[in-house]
Amino acid sequence: MSPPIPPGVPGWKCPRRVGFLFPHDCRRTTPVGCPDCQNGQIEDPYAARRDRYGYSRYDYYDDNYFFGYGLYQGASSSEPDTSSPPDAASTDFTEADGADLVQPDDQFESDMTES
């Protein structure tokens, strides 16, 4: 068995998880100057992030997540759902969004005699 390749040497692969939205491999060739692991001091930079606003335990899911939503009961499938084309509902502004601006109970600037 060959000894592990030290950091900085060609062929070295960082074992840490990095990322903001999702975990992925770190592609740096050395931990020196790495803003994620801070020179190798942080073991799991992805989980250790503290800049995710209200998501304090972003990488933690209790068992309810897996069992409550049937993730083990075959609810998910690797086959794509073709029942609805991807562009069926766009993220464009709709009449409903416009209605939000003119709700009768909306108190915004209801007294327009003021300026």
Added chain:
Amino acid sequence: MPLDVNRLRQERLYETRAPLDTLSADLASIENLAAGLRASRKRLQLAGAGMLLAGLIGLAVFFPVGIALFAVAVYLFFRVKAYPKAIANNARRCELGKSVTAMLAHDADARSPAAIRLAFDPQRELLAESQLARRRNGKEKLFKASWFSVETSLHDGTTFTATVDDLVRQRSFTNPRGKSKTKTRTRSLVGMRFAYPSKLYGDLTSLAEMMQKEIQLPPSASVRGLEVTGRVVKVKAVVTQSEDLARASSMLALGVYRVMNLSREAEARKRAQEKSGGAQ
């Protein structure tokens, strides 16, 4: 390609396809430019006001001097137009652009190209027009102005698209004193689209309800639409305070990805189970 400042000043538009680190640098430059334009406009306006005042005094003291000072004041006010107001007053749009590109830079290859469009003076599209009840000459118009979009591919194979549209309600009427009044209110609509690889994440369709619950937003923002299919997640949120746009955008993406990550984990476990079952 370096930032084309002349084009930006003329068209009030930054539109390019470049690596994320280039976009971040460009957006920082535009933000500085906007701050500079704002300062220049303010300086000229102050100088113009000063000249106008001096002109009034000049008229009383020596008429030709007063006229000359008035002419200088008019010139200074005219010069203000050389510094685009749309860019000067919308530096916050750069902040959103910087925030989104910084967020994406963690999960995308810094050298992979991203397409961005940042408009400082976008064309308004009239969506609806109606009469305003109980108001003399009362009219209400609804406009949409699309001013931001970005699209790039992430490390996991997802194609991420984000857009921001301003929704403007403009009410005009004549008040009891006969003066014309116009009131506008602006809301921002953040739209995001995640075209994900189903091989990695499985089918997220059944997790739409969970996604709705997992998305956390600032108090000034709320989710207004979520559509999940076997290939795409689309979500849109209304943000009432423009200073919360950057935060709301990041939080929206985080909420969607938290559920995507869960599904990815479940898929990986399922594959491992199938593998171990097949090996037995």
